[in-house]
Amino acid sequence: MPxxxxxxxxxxxxxxxLDKHGLTSELIRGNLNWASPQAAAQRAAGEARGSLGRIRASLRSATSTTVDLxxxxxxxxxxxxxxxxxxxxNAFGAVVRFPYVVLDSDDRTGARETGENLVINLDHQAEFQKLLLFVYIYQESGDLCGLDAVMxxxxxxxxxxxxxxxECPPQVHACAIALIKRQKGELVIGREVRWFTPQDGPGxxxxxxxxxxxGMKWTPGRK
Structure with missing residues (x-):
């Protein structure tokens, strides 16, 4: 095996x-891993040496913003x-029926080691036209700068x-990460990293x- x-x-x-890598069936898992300023500060507080260092790290943790990505x-x-x-x-999807994509959890702090994960069932890839992977900050509780996010x-x-x-610009609150689509008969992943700011619109x-x-229509929602 290679x-x-x-x-x-x-x-x-x-x-x-994906076809050239032999990925025409089974599952593919998409993981978003990131660190919020507060989670990073909390880790620093736990690792700080000396009483003064721990106090300073604790103060940074207390004043850091919680970001829900x-x-x-x-x-x-x-x-x-x-x-x-x-x-x-609560639109977590399903892996064995439409849309053949499921989200495993909602990490509201960035402290979860495994981050957030999407599972895509490639057994049904012939039915896929476009899959757009994206990330946004819920209720614009900050911006995406400095979160070191990796998909x-x-x-x-x-x-x-x-x-x-x-290359995250300041004050952005959403990003189109990657687009999976059919191209010349093959399923292709394309890097997007396209940023959106609060000024781009209300939804x-x-x-x-x-x-x-x-071709989607949207209505306001909460979680």
Whole structure:
């Protein structure tokens, strides 16, 4: 068996074919790992040496902002069916029926070591037209700068496809991370890293979906 591949999707090499890696069935897992300022400060407080260092680290932790970062996936199938998988509205999806995408949890602090994870069932990949992986800050409780967010897609055979959310401009509250779509008969992952600011519009999901022509209609929701 060949060693699992590690593919970094960058501006220079933004796309990769899943078919060329033999990924035409089974599951692929998308992990978003990030660290909120508060979680980072709490870890520093626990690792600080000396009473003065612990006091300073504790003060930084107390004044740090909690950021609730949400991972999601907008799905459009070849028959026209479309939906979104996200924590908002408890729309966690399903892996054995439409939309064949499921979100495992809602990490509201960034302290969860495994972050948030999407599972995509490639047994139904022939039905996929577009899968847009995105992230946004719930209720705009801060911005995405300094969160060191990384999206990693891992196949059952261990192949990993990484997208680093780098070059983040100030005051952005959402990002279209990657687009999985059918291209010349193959399923292709493409790096997007497209940023959105509060000024872009009132509904963050609507703003993210529009450039990708997913044809979705949105209503306000809470979690």
């Amino acid at each position: 060693n699992p591949a590690i593919v970094n999707l960058t501006k220079a090499t933004p796309t990769v074919s 949400d991972l999601g996936c907008m799905t459009r199938c070849t028959g026209g069916s479309k939906t979104v998988v996200q924590a908002l509205g 990693t897609l891992t196949s059952d055979n261990g192949d990993r496809f990484r997208v680093v959310l780098d 963050v999901q609507d703003v993210i979906s529009r450039p990708y022509r997913l």
